[in-house]
Amino acid sequence: MLCSRGLGGLRARAAPLRPGRAGLGGLGAGIRARGVSTSWSPVGAAFNVKPQGRRLDLFGERRGLFGVPELSSPEGFRIAQENALRKTDLLVERARCTPPGPQTVLIFDELSDSLCRVADLADFVKIAHPEPAFREAAEEACRSIGTVVEKLNTNVELYQSLQKLLADEKLMDSLDPETRRVAELFMFDFEISGIHLDKEKRKRAVDLNVKILDLSSTFLMGTNFPTKIEKHLLPAHIHHNFVFTGDHVIIDGLHAEAPDPLVREAAYKIFLYPNADQLKCLEELLSSRDLLAKLVGYSTYSHRALQGTIAKNPETVMEFLEKLSDKLSERTIKDFEMIRGMKMKLNPQNSAVVHESEGLLGYVYCDFFQRADKPHQDCHFTIRGGRLKEDGDYQLPVVVLMLNLPHSSRNLPTLLTPGMMENLFHEMGHAMHSMLGRTRYQHVTGTRCPTDFAEVPSILMEYFANDYRVVNQFARHYQTGQSLPKNMVSRLCESKKVCAAADMQLQVFYATLDQIYHGKHPLRKSTTDILKETQEKFYGLPYVPNTAWQLRFSHLVGYGAKYYSYLMSRAVASMVWKECFLQDPFNRAAGERYRREMLAHGGGKEPMLMVQGMLQKCPSIDDFVSALVSDLDLDFETFLMDSE
Numbered sequence: 001m002l003c004s005r006g007l008g009g010l011r012a013r014a015a016p017l018r019p020g021r022a023g024l025g026g027l028g029a030g031i032r033a034r035g036v037s038t039s040w041s042p043v044g045a046a047f048n049v050k051p052q053g054r055r056l057d058l059f060g061e062r063r064g065l066f067g068v069p070e071l072s073s074p075e076g077f078r079i080a081q082e083n084a085l086r087k088t089d090l091l092v093e094r095a096r097c098t099p100p101g102p103q104t105v106l107i108f109d110e111l112s113d114s115l116c117r118v119a120d121l122a123d124f125v126k127i128a129h130p131e132p133a134f135r136e137a138a139e140e141a142c143r144s145i146g147t148v149v150e151k152l153n154t155n156v157e158l159y160q161s162l163q164k165l166l167a168d169e170k171l172m173d174s175l176d177p178e179t180r181r182v183a184e185l186f187m188f189d190f191e192i193s194g195i196h197l198d199k200e201k202r203k204r205a206v207d208l209n210v211k212i213l214d215l216s217s218t219f220l221m222g223t224n225f226p227t228k229i230e231k232h233l234l235p236a237h238i239h240h241n242f243v244f245t246g247d248h249v250i251i252d253g254l255h256a257e258a259p260d261p262l263v264r265e266a267a268y269k270i271f272l273y274p275n276a277d278q279l280k281c282l283e284e285l286l287s288s289r290d291l292l293a294k295l296v297g298y299s300t301y302s303h304r305a306l307q308g309t310i311a312k313n314p315e316t317v318m319e320f321l322e323k324l325s326d327k328l329s330e331r332t333i334k335d336f337e338m339i340r341g342m343k344m345k346l347n348p349q350n351s352a353v354v355h356e357s358e359g360l361l362g363y364v365y366c367d368f369f370q371r372a373d374k375p376h377q378d379c380h381f382t383i384r385g386g387r388l389k390e391d392g393d394y395q396l397p398v399v400v401l402m403l404n405l406p407h408s409s410r411n412l413p414t415l416l417t418p419g420m421m422e423n424l425f426h427e428m429g430h431a432m433h434s435m436l437g438r439t440r441y442q443h444v445t446g447t448r449c450p451t452d453f454a455e456v457p458s459i460l461m462e463y464f465a466n467d468y469r470v471v472n473q474f475a476r477h478y479q480t481g482q483s484l485p486k487n488m489v490s491r492l493c494e495s496k497k498v499c500a501a502a503d504m505q506l507q508v509f510y511a512t513l514d515q516i517y518h519g520k521h522p523l524r525k526s527t528t529d530i531l532k533e534t535q536e537k538f539y540g541l542p543y544v545p546n547t548a549w550q551l552r553f554s555h556l557v558g559y560g561a562k563y564y565s566y567l568m569s570r571a572v573a574s575m576v577w578k579e580c581f582l583q584d585p586f587n588r589a590a591g592e593r594y595r596r597e598m599l600a601h602g603g604g605k606e607p608m609l610m611v612q613g614m615l616q617k618c619p620s621i622d623d624f625v626s627a628l629v630s631d632l633d634l635d636f637e638t639f640l641m642d643s644e
Contacts, residue, residue, distance in 0.1 A: 066121060066365075066383050066398060074137035080118050081141050085148065087114045096157050100165035102175060105183050108162065109387060109441040111152075113395075116442065117384055119145040124381035124400055130371060143213060150209040153193035154202040162187055178604045182441045185308075185603070192304055194296040201295060208292040215285040216557040222278040223554035226252035227270050238263050274528065274548035282527060282551060289560060290521035301518040305561035309450040310568055310607045314515055317564045320621050321515070324567065325508045325538055327629045331501030332540055339499060353435045362386065362397040362435045368405050369414075378403050378423045380430035380458075385442035397446060399434045401427045413478050418492055421475075425465035429458035436595050437602040449603030451562040453610070455569030456576070457599060463577040466493045467585050497634045502540075504567070504628065509539040511564035513550070518561035571624035572611055574631055579615060 064071035070079040091111040098104055118141055126138035152158060165171060166187055172180060194205035231239060231249045241263045243250040255267035289301040298304040302314035311317045353361045365383070379402050386397040403424060408414045416424070433454075434446035447454050464470045468489040475484045513534045517523070523530060531550050532543040550556070555563050576598075580590045597613035612618050619627075 065125065068117075068121065071121075074131070074133040077118075077122060077134075077137040077141040081144055084114050084118045084145070088148065088152070092152070092155070092158055095161045098161070100161070100168055100171060102179055104161060104165045105175075105179050105186070105441070106390065108186050109182065109443050113385065113387060113442045115145050115149060119149075120382050120384065124383060124402075127375050127377075128367065128381075128400075128402055130373060139217070143217070146213045147206075147210050150193065150206045150213075153189050154195055154206055156195070156202075159190045159195045162190070178440055178444075178601075181604055181606075182443055185443065188308065192296055192298075192307065197296070205292060205295055208288055208295065212285065212288050212292065215281055215288060219278070219281045219285055220554055220557050222275065222281060223552045224252075225278075226250045227273060227275075229270055234266060235262065238266065242267075269544065269547060272544075272547040272549050272552060274546065275551055278551040279527070279548060282556070285556070286517055286523070286527070287521065289518065300520055302515060302561040305518065309562070309565075310452045310572075310611070311564070314519065314561070316621065317511070317515055320568065320624060321508050321512050321538075321564060323621060323625045324628060325505065325512075327625055328501050328505045328508065328632075331629075331632060332505040335499040335502035336540055339502070353431075360396060362399070364431050364435065365398070365400040367400055367402045369407055370404050374402075374404065376404055378427055380427045380434075380447070382434060382445075382447060385445035385448065386434070386437060386439065387442035387445060388440045394438070395442070397434045397437070399431050399446075401431055403427065415478060422462055422465045425461040426458045429461035430454075432461075433457040433599055433602075436599040438600050439602040439604045441604065444601075444603035446602050449601075450607045451559065452565035452568040453572070453603075453607035455566055456572045459566075459570050459573040460576055460581075463573065463581070464585055466496070468493075470585050494635055497632055500632050504632070505539060507567055509535060510553070510555075511567060512538045513553075514556065514559065514561060514563040517550075517556065567628065568624060570631075571627045572619075574627040575619060575623070576614055578627075 063069050064076060068076070068080060070076035070083070088111060091107055091114065095104065095107045095111070098107060122138040122141040122145070124138075126135050126142060129135050129138065162183065165183060172183075175183070193209070194202055197205065228245070228248045228250055231244060231247055234242070234249055238260060239249070241255065241258060241260070243252070251267055251270045253267065254271055255263050258264050258267070286301075293299075293301040293304040296304065300314065302317075306313055306317065311320065352363050355361050381400040381402065382397070383400060384395070384398040387395045389395050401424075403420070405414055405416070405420060430447055437446040439445045442448075468484075468486050471489050472483055472486070475489075476482065477484075513531060516530055516534060517527065525533070527550050528548050531548070535541070535543050559565065576594070580594065581587065584590070594614065598610045601610055608618065
């Protein structure tokens with residue numbers, strides 16, 4: 001799970017999801033000690049070893065979750081909260097009494113860290129723990145800590161202690177660039193929270209933020225809530241594709257991978273059928289965000305949300321999306337024609353991380369395998385951010401990589417599909433960002449950076465996952481040990497470009513819809529009418545009557561006004577790959593430069609400055625668009641060549 005701003009990054013938590021293909025287009029708990037077999041490749045062995053029955057204690061003795069002693073039971077979350085809040089009170093008092101200087105920033109970061117250490121862990125546990133009692137306790141902890149953060153962000157005395165530092169030009173000039181930027185980021189959090197307002201309006205801002213937290217949680221739950229209908233409403237011959245409870249059928253998703261088109265159609269229309277409560281929740285969420293933005297001095301929520309990002313403002317985002325849409329238009333039309341042709345043919349009737357010289361860098365918990373009640377999401381969670389402690393030691397980062405790989409069977413090991421492998425590389429990109437960052441402050445550690453930069457390291461890893469020179473290092477036949485043939489990998493990679501323009505056009509549509517929803521309010525039409533109008537303009541496939549896809553658009557919570565970030569990050573990743581790694585993906589000098597210029601800073605440096613440092617130029621919107629479009633060019637000779 002990626003963190004962003006607020007004290008310690010608690011305000012805008014990115015949803016642990018990736019932009020999938022199974023949307024409108026329909027395209028589609030602890031670590032255990034493991035014994036390792038070397039009969040396959042090292043990576044294959046890591047995925048297929050069996051649990052040995054005894055939990056591995058990361059910190060050297062048997063303790064609570066992630067080494068937090070209080071968390072040996074759900075009740076521990078309340079204790080952890082109380083401890084964090086007591087420490088918060090002490091730190092607030094220290095901040096108020098400490099003369100302005102570098103120590104001010106350190107106190108703020110420690111304050112942020114004390115809250116984040118509970119909230120970040122709870123963020124993961126509330127969706128991933130197998131026991132409901134733990135999930136419920138973690139959910140309550142998230143809400144409680146989030147409420148405290150919003151109150152702190154409107155605490156006048158706390159603000160004044162920081163304001164004294166920023167108002168002293170001589171003192172600010174004496175600070176190193178990272179400390180200065182972190183001080184400015186903390187001040188930015190105060191400003192967007194309405195610290196400049198009178199007491200009554202500040203309270204209104206806190207109340208709105210807490211309301212938004214609650215609405216976000218409710219909406220997110222609703223996006224995944226299954227739809228139940230009477231089974232007689234579905235054709236009998238497709239019943240076996242769904243789950244039954246009594247006389248009802250449970251539709252829990254779009255079933256986009258189902259081979260039967262009738263199953264896909266039924267699931268699409270039923271799962272996306274408008275739900276009045278979910279629609280009301282979305283409208284209230286959008287309205288509350290707009291009220292908050294206007295209350296603290298912004299014309300729209302988008303203008304507030306995009307401060308400090310690569311894009312800077314919604315006008316730049318729309319310029320990027322419209323230019324990209326124009327470039328994609330002809331390719332998308334061809335993709336749709338090819339899809340229709342294919343349709344007619346098919347249906348004529350219709351880990352612990354150690355550096356070779358620097359030693360231990362941090363810990364990666366790997367929660368890779370499926371289990372009951374585990375969310376079907378591949379995600380990265382920060383459990384503890386890295387930071388330089390006052391005693392000079394570095395607080396090592398702790399993260400979780402959560403996947404949903406199938407378990408091995410008696411006859412087969414766990415075999416990864418290309419998509420699973422790509423997802424693993426993607427999430428590992430986030431983990432590398434967390435592990436290799438060495439920021440002084442946890443407020444800007446690893447993935448705590450602007451959203452349109454946070455996905456760059458993860459998407460860049462996808463390019464490595466699609467390069468034969470990389471794949472050949474580990475991909476083996478599980479029985480013979482034979483490497484994958486180069487032409488097979490090349491054809492597979494080229495096949496991913498088939499209909500890729502249409503897929504990218506879909507992302508443009510999603511991002512544009514997100515911008516409109518978070519633009520000028522009151523909205524001129526209903527959210528469903530806006531969906532229909534935007535789909536017709538920015539996608540190409542017609543809107544299906546009596547559906548409300550936006551009510552399942554969970555990214556509206558974590559990526560409100562920032563969904564474009566996936567496309568922007570992909571553009572940056574594409575440029576970094578082509579200019580730095582395409583010639584040699586194992587180039588050590590390029591890798592060290594990548595760490596030095598991009599990964600090491602977390603959010604402690606302006607994102608565009610990191611991009612410039614890596615690319616040695618300042619890319620324009622046209623450069624971003626060109627990078628994305630050039631990735632779509634299909635090498636037909638590779639794609640069509642004989643598999644032998």
